[in-house]
Amino acid sequence: MNIIQITSLKKQYNGNYVLKGIDLNIDAGQIVGYIGPNGAGKSTTIKILTGIIGDFEGDALVMGLDVRQNPVEIKQKIGYIPEQAALYDVLTPLEYLRFVGKLYQMEDAVIEKKSMDLLRLFDLSDKATTRMNGYSKGMKQKVLLISGLIHNPEIIFLDEPLSGLDANAVILVKEILAQLKQSGKTIFYSSHIMDVVEKISDRIIIIDKGEVIADGSFETLQNNAHAGSLENIFTSLTGGASQHQNTAGQFIDILNS
Amino acid sequence: MDKLILRFVLWCSRILIRQGVDFERLKIIAETKILMDRRRVYMNWKPKQQKENSNRLTLTLATYSIFGFLIGTMIFTLDSLVLYMIFVHAYILFMMAMTMITDFSSVLLDTTDNQVILPRPVNSKTLFVARLVHILVYLLQFTIALALFPLLFIFIKFGILTGIASIATIVLTVAFAVFITYLLYALILRFSNEQKVNDIVGYFQIFMTVFFAVGFQLVPRLINLDQLSANFQLHWYSYFLPPVWMALTLDALHQFNFDPIHIIMMGCAVIIPAVTFWLMIKYLAPSFARKLAALNNNAPVKKDQPLISQSAKSISQKISGILCRSKTESGSFEMVWKITGRDKSFKMQFYPSLAYILVFIFIFVFKNGKDVQTLWSNLPSTRMFLFFIYMPMFSIAGSMAFITTNDNFQASFIYQSTPVAMPGYLISGALKAILVKFFILIYLVMFAFAAYIWGIAIIDDFIFGFFNNILLFLLITNLSDHYLPFSRQPNAKQQSGKFVKALLQMIIIGALVGLHYLVIQQYWLTACLIPLSIAGCYLLLKKIQQLNWLKISF
Numbered sequence: 109m110n111i112i113q114i115t116s117l118k119k120q121y122n123g124n125y126v127l128k129g130i131d132l133n134i135d136a137g138q139i140v141g142y143i144g145p146n147g148a149g150k151s152t153t154i155k156i157l158t159g160i161i162g163d164f165e166g167d168a169l170v171m172g173l174d175v176r177q178n179p180v181e182i183k184q185k186i187g188y189i190p191e192q193a194a195l196y197d198v199l200t201p202l203e204y205l206r207f208v209g210k211l212y213q214m215e216d217a218v219i220e221k222k223s224m225d226l227l228r229l230f231d232l233s234d235k236a237t238t239r240m241n242g243y244s245k246g247m248k249q250k251v252l253l254i255s256g257l258i259h260n261p262e263i264i265f266l267d268e269p270l271s272g273l274d275a276n277a278v279i280l281v282k283e284i285l286a287q288l289k290q291s292g293k294t295i296f297y298s299s300h301i302m303d304v305v306e307k308i309s310d311r312i313i314i315i316d317k318g319e320v321i322a323d324g325s326f327e328t329l330q331n332n333a334h335a336g337s338l339e340n341i342f343t344s345l346t347g348g349a350s351q352h353q354n355t356a357g358q359f360i361d362i363l364n365s
Numbered sequence: 366m367d368k369l370i371l372r373f374v375l376w377c378s379r380i381l382i383r384q385g386v387d388f389e390r391l392k393i394i395a396e397t398k399i400l401m402d403r404r405r406v407y408m409n410w411k412p413k414q415q416k417e418n419s420n421r422l423t424l425t426l427a428t429y430s431i432f433g434f435l436i437g438t439m440i441f442t443l444d445s446l447v448l449y450m451i452f453v454h455a456y457i458l459f460m461m462a463m464t465m466i467t468d469f470s471s472v473l474l475d476t477t478d479n480q481v482i483l484p485r486p487v488n489s490k491t492l493f494v495a496r497l498v499h500i501l502v503y504l505l506q507f508t509i510a511l512a513l514f515p516l517l518f519i520f521i522k523f524g525i526l527t528g529i530a531s532i533a534t535i536v537l538t539v540a541f542a543v544f545i546t547y548l549l550y551a552l553i554l555r556f557s558n559e560q561k562v563n564d565i566v567g568y569f570q571i572f573m574t575v576f577f578a579v580g581f582q583l584v585p586r587l588i589n590l591d592q593l594s595a596n597f598q599l600h601w602y603s604y605f606l607p608p609v610w611m612a613l614t615l616d617a618l619h620q621f622n623f624d625p626i627h628i629i630m631m632g633c634a635v636i637i638p639a640v641t642f643w644l645m646i647k648y649l650a651p652s653f654a655r656k657l658a659a660l661n662n663n664a665p666v667k668k669d670q671p672l673i674s675q676s677a678k679s680i681s682q683k684i685s686g687i688l689c690r691s692k693t694e695s696g697s698f699e700m701v702w703k704i705t706g707r708d709k710s711f712k713m714q715f716y717p718s719l720a721y722i723l724v725f726i727f728i729f730v731f732k733n734g735k736d737v738q739t740l741w742s743n744l745p746s747t748r749m750f751l752f753f754i755y756m757p758m759f760s761i762a763g764s765m766a767f768i769t770t771n772d773n774f775q776a777s778f779i780y781q782s783t784p785v786a787m788p789g790y791l792i793s794g795a796l797k798a799i800l801v802k803f804f805i806l807i808y809l810v811m812f813a814f815a816a817y818i819w820g821i822a823i824i825d826d827f828i829f830g831f832f833n834n835i836l837l838f839l840l841i842t843n844l845s846d847h848y849l850p851f852s853r854q855p856n857a858k859q860q861s862g863k864f865v866k867a868l869l870q871m872i873i874i875g876a877l878v879g880l881h882y883l884v885i886q887q888y889w890l891t892a893c894l895i896p897l898s899i900a901g902c903y904l905l906l907k908k909i910q911q912l913n914w915l916k917i918s919f
Contacts, residue, residue, distance in 0.1 A: 160781040183784035190782075194775035196700065196851065198707040203699070210696030211783035239707065255779070 110169075111136040111263060111294050112157065117166035119152050126152050128318035129166070134296070134311075139289050141309030142298040143338075145346050149318045150298045151191065154265050157296070158188045171262065184212065187261035189252055191268040197240040201227055201251045204240070205258060212259040219258070226254045230277070245272030253281065263294045270301055282308055306338040316346045367399050367422070370505050374498050385490040394487070394495035399502055425468075426510040429460065432580065437514040440522055446619055450531075450612030453515045454538050458607060460511055461504075461542035466549060467570045508539050527619045534611040537638040541607050544641040547649050554656045567709045571716050578717035579724055610634035679703075681798070688797055693785055694910070697794030701768060701850050702802055710855065714767045718760040719807065725759075726752050748885055750819050753811040754830035755878050761804045761834075762841045768795055771851035780849050788849060789912030795850040796842060796909065800835060808834070826881070829891050832898035833877055839905035841870050846918040847909075853919075 112134040119127040127149045134140055144150050155161045156168055159179030168175045170182045195204055202223055209219030227236050230250040240248055249272050257264065264285075270278050285295055285308055299305050305312060306326055314322040314329075322329055322345055326338065333341045343352065375392060403422045436456050443449045512535050520528035553562050604610075613630035617623055681702035689695035705711050730740070730749050771777075780791065812827050844866055884890045 158782055160778065180784040180786045183782060188778075188782035190775075190778050192775060194773065194778060196704060196771070196773055196776045198704055199700070203703055207696045207700045208779055208783065210692045210699075211779065211785055213692050213784070256782075 110134060111171055112296070113167070113169040114153075114157075115167040117153070117156065117164060117168055119149070119156065119161070119164045126318050127156075127164070130315070130318075130320055132313065132320070132323075134294065136294050137289060137292050138310045139285060139295040139297060139308050141305035141312040142296060142315070143300070143302070143305055143312065143342065144315040148315045148346075150315065151267055153315075154188070154267055154296065154298060158186060158265050159183050160188075184259070185261055186263045186265060187256040187259070188265045189256035189267065189269050191271070195240065195248060195252055195255070197243065197248065200237050200239050201232060201254075202236050204251060205255055208255045209258055214259060222258055223254065226258065227251075230254070230280075246274055246277060249273055250277065261293070263296065264288065265296045265298075267298050268300065269297075270299065270304065278304070302337065302339040302342060312338070314342060314345055321345055366426075366509075367403070367502060367506055370502050370509075371395060371399060371498070374501050374505070378494060378498060382494065385488065386494050387488065387491045390487050391491050391495045391498065394492070395498045395502070398495075398499045402503065422506075426506060428577070429507065429510040430513055432460075432577075433511045434514040437518045440515075440518040446523060446527075447612045447616045450534075450615050451606075451608045453512075453519075453531075454534065454608035454611040455606075456515075457508075457511050457535055458538050458542050458545075461507065461539050462545045463569065463573050463576075464507055465542065465546035467566060467573050504539060504543070508535065523619055527615055530615055530618045534614060534634060537634060538607060538611060540642045541638040544638070544645050544649075547645050547653065551649055551653055551656075554653070567712075570709070571712050574713050574717045575720045579720045604630075604633075607634075607637070610637070684801055685794075688801065689794060691787075691790050693787065694790040694794040694797075697791040697850060698798045701795040701798040704771070704851060705768060705798070705802065708771065710772060711767050715760075715764050715803075718763050719803075722756050722760050722807070726756050729756075744818050745820070748882060750815045750823055750826065751830075751878060751882060753815045754827060754881075755834065755837075755874075757804065757807045757811060758834045758837055758874075761799060761807070762838055764799055764803065765796075765842060765845070768799065768850050769848035770853045770855045772855060774852055774854050777849060777852035780852065787910065787912070788914055788917050789847075789910045791849050792842070792847055792912065793906060793910045796839070796906075800838065804834065804838070825888060825891050826885060829881065829895050829898065832895060832902055833881060836898050836901045836905065837874055837877060839902060839909065840873055843905055843908060844870060847912055847916055848918055 110133040112132065114130055114132040117127055117130040118125060126147070130149075130153065142150055142153070152161065156164050157170055157175065159175050159182050162176055162179065171185060173182050175182055196207075199207070202220070205223035205227075206216070206219050209223070210216075224233065224236060227233050230253075232247065232250060235243075235247070240251065243251075249269070253269060256266075270281060273281065282304065285297070289295060289310075297305065297309065309326065311325055312322070312329060313320060322332070322341070324332070329338070329341050330336070333344055375388075375395070378386075378391075379388060433456075436452060439452055440449050443452070516528065516531060516535070519531050550562070553565055610630045610633040613627055614634040617627035617631060679699075681699045685695035685698040685702075689698050705715070729752050730744070780788065785791065808827075808831060812824075815823060815827070880894075884894060
């Protein structure tokens with residue numbers, strides 16, 4: 109069964125199309141890596157699928173529900189973790205999670221127990237009652253991860269979830285994602301960190317300028333592009349490696365002049 | 366003006382220091398720092414429009430000089446030179462210390478220098494002198510702004526000699542203010558961490574904002590009061606106050622009166638600031654710098670916090686359990702309750718507006734402060750207590766604009782990514798939080814004050830007024846654009862077409878207050894209207910709760 113179905117999805121801002129007709133069907137229980145250069149339309153796609161943007165052309169179904177018709181039902185079953193560490197940082201993690209949990213209509217006692225346990229796993233339990241404005245970006249990112257998962261969603265949308273995390277936390281998050289997949293969850297993952305995407309994704313979708321330019325498992329992409337790592341595949345598809353070399357050469361020339 | 370002062374200070378330093386300082390680099394460092402000063406957001410100036418090149422420093426300095434002008438005009442109502450000088454020096458001491466604490470703290474506590482300048486080829490003496498030059502330029506700007514008009518008036522009224530002596534005493538006062546600031550910072554740093562320092566500075570900033578808000582309303586009125594011409598008495602504790610030393614020194618020079626008291630005061634005026642300043646440079650500043658360096662390197666001390674038990678509930682959680690039906694509403698209630706208690710920019714905007722309540726009641730009830738005595742004794746026979754009933758709502762309703770904005774407005778993605786079916790509950794939760802947290806408390810204070818003047822009999826009016834206030838508050842929110850709590854960028858563009866709405870609001874408020882005025886005498890009528898008012902509140906609240914996503918503005 110396709111848990112996410114997108115049909116000729118288009119989105120414009122003031123006549124500028126940032127998505128120019130995207131068709132995707134995603135199976136349940138997969139980790140999908142969604143990559144592309146800045147401004148390619150990654151975040152926009154995710155915001156449409158999570159029901160944050162309701163104004164678009166084409167169709168998008170999540171768990172069989174139309175995102176335009178039933179955004180609230182969909183939001184109850186999915187989790188969204190945005191790119192910047194955007195949270196109300198004058199609150200403590202416990203207070204923030206309590207607030208978010210209530211928006212998911214969870215019971216107070218459940219929220220409190222889950223928050224405390226999850227914070228402990230992220231080594232934040234000693235800071236659970238400290239306000240987050242003194243937190244580092246990585247610590248905020250951990251709280252944000254918890255806030256997107258606390259209601260045990262079926263699909264998890266992650267937009268650059270590893271930014272600011274230290275090496276150990278990155279490994280932990282990768283492992284959490286892998287185990288979420290084991291338990292049947294679907295993960296839609298957008299990132300710039302190519303080697304992570306390469307390692308954890310079952311399927312990689314590359315978009316550029318609002319269109320899908322590559323789609324398949326890492327092995328498929330490798331065979332099609334005749335290139336080694338995902339990074340090489342990505343540059344050969346989106347910008348051209350020679351262009352980067354050229355720019356770097358000019359950079360050095362100017363420094364030397 | 367800052368460029369001129371910089372050139373002057375640089376010229377002085379060139380003469381005083383001959384060796385070891387690279388003047389080219391000194392100049393560029395000082396210039397850059399002064400440029401950053403100009404761009405810094407000044408405590409109470411939330412820029413109305415986001416203009417890149419707007420010079421907020423100039424605006425602040427202009428405000429200070431206007432304030433200085435107001436204080437300075439006292440010279441024409443006060444006969445006593447001593448009293449006037451005490452006023453002027455106390456004012457400069459207070460303002461200078463406050464400015465240093467609230468505003469210059471970001472410079473004093475800034476450790477980015479260590480990352481930006483230390484890796485560059487600048488020798489330590491140059492850097493030290495550059496910092497000194499920067500601080501001097503800063504101090505001079507504010508001193509000139511503060512003291513310009515008072516000094517001008519002193520020259521006019523008391524002559525050139527006293528004027529020149531005043532310049533000296535003002536400089537000494539500023540030096541003392543710098544010492545006080547350093548002492549305070551050293552104390553705070555001694556006992557707490559950087560976060561605490563920022564918190565404490567935040568409270569000073571809020572205090573300053575309130576001070577300005579009230580000061581600009583009250584000082585011009587106080588000047589008209591006749592009571593101020595009272596004679597000045599020296600109490601024993603006066604001798605410990607720096608402004609008194611300065612004032613008596615000037616008095617001695619002005620009247621050529623050198624009796625023991627004046628001699629002692631002159632001694633204090635010159636010696637104490639000089640000694641404290643020397644102490645500061647010798648001991649306080651270096652230890653301060655060491656502590657500051659330690660702040661950056663060491664992580665704050667970890668406290669072993671007990672894991673919160675299930676039963677420990679905060680006040681907001683208890684109240685939201687009683688007042689809020691849906692989970693969404695209580696979530697919003699608790700969040701608004703907590704953030705309004707912690708967010709500095711909210712407090713800086715909201716608390717001054719609370720102070721305005723008192724100012725406006727003062728203005729309306731006592732008019733220009735003429736003949737306060739008779740007005741006061743006639744009060745019980747008037748219906749002035751209506752001001753006490755309805756004035757608070759102006760500030761409370763205004764707070765709605767503040768709780769929709771936040772520096773972290775991006776965090777409001779959470780409303781969209783979570784399954785919120787009825788966003789109206791987010792707004793109603795916020796409204797309830799504001800009403801319970803701020804309005805009820807203020808209203809009780811108002812009632813206590815009014816009951817003291819008019820007697821407990823006015824309680825029926827206050828009960829009626831209580832629900833009317835809530836009714837007005839809900840009406841105003843119903844008529845305004847609906848924003849979710851903390852979801853907008855501060856200084857977002859205001860919508861047009863506000864005038865008609867504002868007019869409509871004024872008419873409704875006027876009508877309701879007028880109705881109340883008419884029914885004051887009929888107790889039974891007031892009693893009958895109370896249920897009506899309650900019903901209105903209930904309906905309006907329901908209406909807000911039922912708002913759907915289409916009605917929410919972003």
